Amino acid sequence: MTRFAFQQIGLILTVLFLVVSGGGTVAFGQTQQLEYRLGSGDKLRITVFGEDDLSGEFEVDGGGRISMPLIGSVNVGQNTLKEAADKIVIKLKDGYMRDPRVSVDVLNYRPFYIIGEVNTPGSYPYRSGLSVLTAVAMGGGYTFRADEDDIIIIRGNDPERREEKASPDTVVLPGDVVRVEERLF
Numbered sequence: 001m002t003r004f005a006f007q008q009i010g011l012i013l014t015v016l017f018l019v020v021s022g023g024g025t026v027a028f029g030q031t032q033q034l035e036y037r038l039g040s041g042d043k044l045r046i047t048v049f050g051e052d053d054l055s056g057e058f059e060v061d062g063g064g065r066i067s068m069p070l071i072g073s074v075n076v077g078q079n080t081l082k083e084a085a086d087k088i089v090i091k092l093k094d095g096y097m098r099d100p101r102v103s104v105d106v107l108n109y110r111p112f113y114i115i116g117e118v119n120t121p122g123s124y125p126y127r128s129g130l131s132v133l134t135a136v137a138m139g140g141g142y143t144f145r146a147d148e149d150d151i152i153i154i155r156g157n158d159p160e161r162r163e164e165k166a167s168p169d170t171v172v173l174p175g176d177v178v179r180v181e182e183r184l185f
Helices: 003-021 081-093 132-138
Strands: 043-048 056-059 065-068 072-075 102-108 112-116 122-124 146-154 163-166 177-182
Touching: 043 065, 043 081, 056 065, 072 081, 081 102, 112 132, 132 177
Parallel strands: 112 177
Antiparallel strands: 043 056, 043 102, 065 072, 112 122, 146 163, 146 177
């Protein structure tokens, strides 16, 4: 029996146990919730409600900043969308507006990278819901030397660039580097 078959059997047994025991909800795939953090290369749509001159599209520069009319540079790097909106609100309240309402949306995410034992390593545009397995497929699939059980992911928003073990269903975020290791014979 293959490793995949054993995983499927384990998943079925887990679901059956939860159903029989009344164990609540079942989460398939990775249960870790990852909150997206802005970074260099992200293109944002910022809407300041009622102020069309202040609203528009802005790109996060290499230092994690955007430059907006009236308030100038705002450091949004490593912030969530809500944190970025809050920073803009604070700057607008500082002598410009009484009660600004701001919305921040990502128009284009920065790319992710896949390297190692895939047929076409490189950078690829991010798509929502991306997993390691989907990233490998975008990279042309595994080479014959790939160790499919030895995949490393380096999070794009981790300043320490720590390597984490990844599985095929691990969530990939913009800026992440996925590395497929070589199998030793």
